[in-house]
Amino acid sequence: MRKSVLAAEGTKFLTKGISKRVKDIMVSPIKEMRMIAQNYNDVISFGQGIPYLDTSEEIRKRLAETVMTKDISKYSVSPGLLELREKLTIKIKNIGIMADPKSEIMITNGAMEGIFCAVMTLVDKGDEVLMFTPGFSSHIEQVMLAGGKPVFSSLKEKDWSIDFEDLNSKITKKTKLIIVSNPNNPTGTVFRKEDLLRLAEIAKKNDLFVIADDPYNFLVYEGEYLSVSSIPGMKERTVSCFSFSKEYAMTGYRLGYVVSSQEILNQMMKVHDACSICAPVISQHAGVIALNFGSSASSAVKDALKKNREIIVKWLKEIKGIQFVIPNGAYYVLIRYGKKQDSVDMALDILKKVQVETVPGSAFGPSGEGHLRLSFGGRPEQLIEGLRRLKRYFEELI
Ligand SMILES: Cc1ncc(COP(=O)(O)O)c(C=O)c1O
The missing domain is CATH 3.40.640.10 (Type I PLP-dependent aspartate aminotransferase-like (Major domain))
Structure with missing residues (x-):
């Protein structure tokens, strides 16, 4: 059963006059979690899949020149x-x-x-x-x-x-x-x-x-x-x-x-x-x-995410009570937590207790329930701090 995180947190939606089409859908919980996480201090995000690198300086500089020399206004x-x-x-x-x-x-x-x-x-x-x-x-x-x-x-x-x-x-x-x-x-x-x-x-x-x-x-x-x-x-x-x-x-x-x-x-x-x-x-x-x-900007993204993958896999292997399949591509890992709690409540509990943003597995269809998605697009030092908090959560606070 799909569950909106915003609705679970009490967000009100007008229903009268709204099309059934729209009433029946929800903002992806990936983005809902981002919005909710903004209300907390010192959050480490394993939420939305955004690589931490900025667009390369080379691309940005050349784009700035283009803005001044080409007609981008039409x-x-x-x-x-x-x-x-x-x-x-x-x-x-x-x-x-x-x-x-x-x-x-x-x-x-x-x-x-x-x-x-x-x-x-x-x-x-x-x-x-x-x-x-x-x-x-x-x-x-x-x-x-x-x-x-x-x-x-x-x-x-x-x-x-x-x-x-x-x-x-x-x-x-x-x-x-x-x-x-x-x-x-x-x-x-x-x-x-x-x-x-x-x-x-x-x-x-x-x-x-x-x-x-x-x-x-x-x-x-x-x-x-x-x-x-x-x-x-x-x-x-x-x-x-x-x-x-x-x-x-x-x-x-x-x-x-x-x-x-x-x-x-x-x-x-x-x-x-x-x-x-x-x-x-x-x-x-x-x-x-x-x-x-x-091409060097793209290689930098690949190298950074490859290193992040090593970090997250190493840490997750050490956390008791979770299971996961090592990802062979992209920068997401889906972890199964062994507790009978729905994944929206689980993600909210983690956010509240250790200020770590994850995405509830139910967002990803019925087989996602019982899991949380972690994006490892963040900065390595942030990932490590987040994983430390997750370890504490799963081993002491759950
Ligand atoms: C599978 C998949 N499709 C599409 C998108 C959206 O990509 P874009 O930023 O190009 O719209 C994402 C973003 O996370 C994604 O994971």
Whole structure:
């Protein structure tokens, strides 16, 4: 059962006159926890997934020059600056996706708007949308906003891999689409190549679309990333969503992009136009700069998060009473706490007692319950202090 953290904390919501669509959804508990945590002093955040690094000085300096020399004050065409789309087609060739910059890429307000446009384009009222649990909380809200029904397929907790028996059993005549995020948020799973090939076969056999929400494709510690769009015959039925947010430490720029067939993108463009016209032009220029000069910035993010992963894994192994699967990608780890308490109450209790912000597992669908998500995007010294507090909580205060 999904539970709003803000509602649990007593936040009032007007209901009279509000659409059912909106009444039925909630702000992602990831962001709810951020808002609640702001009311406490000295909080260590393992909450929202933000890399602690700033956008590199090189990118910022060049952007400042661009602001003074280029015309950033006008809308771009809806699919985004052609220069940026051209550079992105070169980038995605490295992950095996061939795309025409003029018709098969659209720049969006973060991956988030890309997923939203895809869901609004593909999902009709009553359509069933398969998604994995634990999986990214916002997919649930986006599907519900479109009038669709989220149908959950549980990952196997042993290694958080796909349970194909379960997945196949959930497909009905109403199934329209599968959403998959690789590496997965909140488990850090890098899905095996053979599993993604099998998923693609299922999509083809049942004539389903796929949304591949892959903002962490650059961040794989063990295993190898495979893009669903790169699998032969899949680009025509897949919308791949990518982002500058994490790779270049640019979460505030709100810059992402989607790749799909021209025919699907032509439809998605209507939603993109209706909700935002185009991605912010200043950020699109920042994207061009990041692609030209950002490879060391991207390596810095990867190195920092790799070190953080070592820290958190080492510490978590020493905390009694919790279990977890070591994440192979992204920068999240989902811990199972052995107590019979719902995860919203647990996250709030931890925040109140030791001022550590976590995300309740129930945010990530039914299989998330009984867990808490920890993002290890924070500064190393903060992570260590937070882990010290969590150790005290689980071993003395629980
Ligand atoms: C799986 C997943 N998709 C999408 C997003 C949103 O990314 P963006 O900042 O590009 O909108 C996030 C952010 O945490 C995410 O984890």
